[in-house]
Amino acid sequence: MNPRTLPGLLLASPLLLVLLLVFAAPVLLMVPLSLHEYVAGTGISSNWTLANYTSIVTDEYYREVVLRTLVLGFGVTAICLLLGYPLAYYIASAGPAMRLALTMLVIFPMLLNLVVRSFGWIALLANRGLVNNLLVDLGLIERPIRMMFNLFGLLVGMSHIFLPFMVLMLVPAIQAIPKDVQAAAYTLSASRPRVFWSITLPMSAPGILSGSILVFVLSISALVTPRMLGGPTYKVMATLIYDDFLQTLDWPAGAAMSFALTALTLLVIGLSSRVLKRWGGAA
Known part of the structure; x- marks a missing residue:
């Protein structure tokens, strides 16, 4: 071992120990749990099985939940990027005083509790919410439009919640x-368009990569808002895991779905990193 690295390892060892005990140990404990069978009315069987993992691929219901989660994650990421990049570009181009004021406006929604913000969107998007009532009063629609308990409501609410994360990652990069x-x-x-497409956009690729990964990971793992x-x-993987552990008590299925969500996250992060790095290098 290099003597120069020893002080750094000693300083980092308490944090590494905490990470191992708090994060790594519970995850490792779920590995054997995910390989057991759950018997309704009896509990977790001692039999070993891969059925909890194979059902994620073979069962149509689980495949729909996984696909719905991916669509939600990519959709929220795309919306946040399309809305956040112009805002971040304007903030980065503004003067110091204006930049500080705009940054505080971006951060302000994050100071509110997540449940409060979600309830705010319920008040707006419900069948008798403010949006539907306004559209009916204006004569634009005859009956309320279903804006909740579907993909549209989740895209709107979660894009609003995670947009500040995208902006805060893009501003320093720009x-x-x-x-x-x-x-x-x-x-x-x-x-100006040529400068933007040839210089500004490719050179801000690290911010795009970081913001997209952060928003995607937060979106597919979000529980409260979904x-x-x-x-x-309308279930996604996070809510399905919650139900498996706390409602149906099918812990093996919940543990397997948790590992599937983790693997899916790492796979998408790896692929997106390689694509964006090649794009940035080619540009």
């Missing part, structure tokens, strides 16, 4: 772009 590079492009008679805006019937 600010880090050297101004002289853009100035040189303007000197060579490049138009439970409140999706209801008991």
Whole structure:
């Protein structure tokens, strides 16, 4: 071992020990649990089986839940990126005082409790909520539009909740772009759209990557908002895991779904990292 690395390892060892005890140990304890069978009315059987994992692939219900979770994660990420990039670009281009004020406005919703924000969207999107009542009063619709307990309600509510994370990751990346590079492009008679597509966007790829990964991971693992805006019937992987552990008490199925969610997250993160790195390098 290099003597120079020993002090760093000693300093990091308490944190590594805490991480192992608090995070790694519970995960490792769920590995044998996920390989057992749950018998209704009896409990967890001592028999070993891979059925909890194979059912995620073979069972149509589980496949629908996994696909719904992926669609939700990619949809929220895309919406946050499309809305967050122009806002982050404007914040990064503003003066110090305006930048501080706009950043505080972006951070302010995060100071409110997640449950309160979700209830706010319920009041807006319910069948007798503010949006439907306004549309009916204006004569634009005859009956309320179903905006909750479906993908639309989750996309709207979760995009609002996770948009600040995307903006806060993009602003430093855009600010880090050297101004002289853009100035040189303007000197060579490049138009603003050309400078944006050829310089600003590729050089902000690290922020896009970090923000997209963060929002995607938070979206597919979110529990409170999908439970409140999706209801008991529109399930995603996180709410299904919650129900397996605390309602049906099928802990082996919940543990297997938890590992599937973790593997899915790592796979998407790895693939997106490689794609965005190649895109940034090619650009």
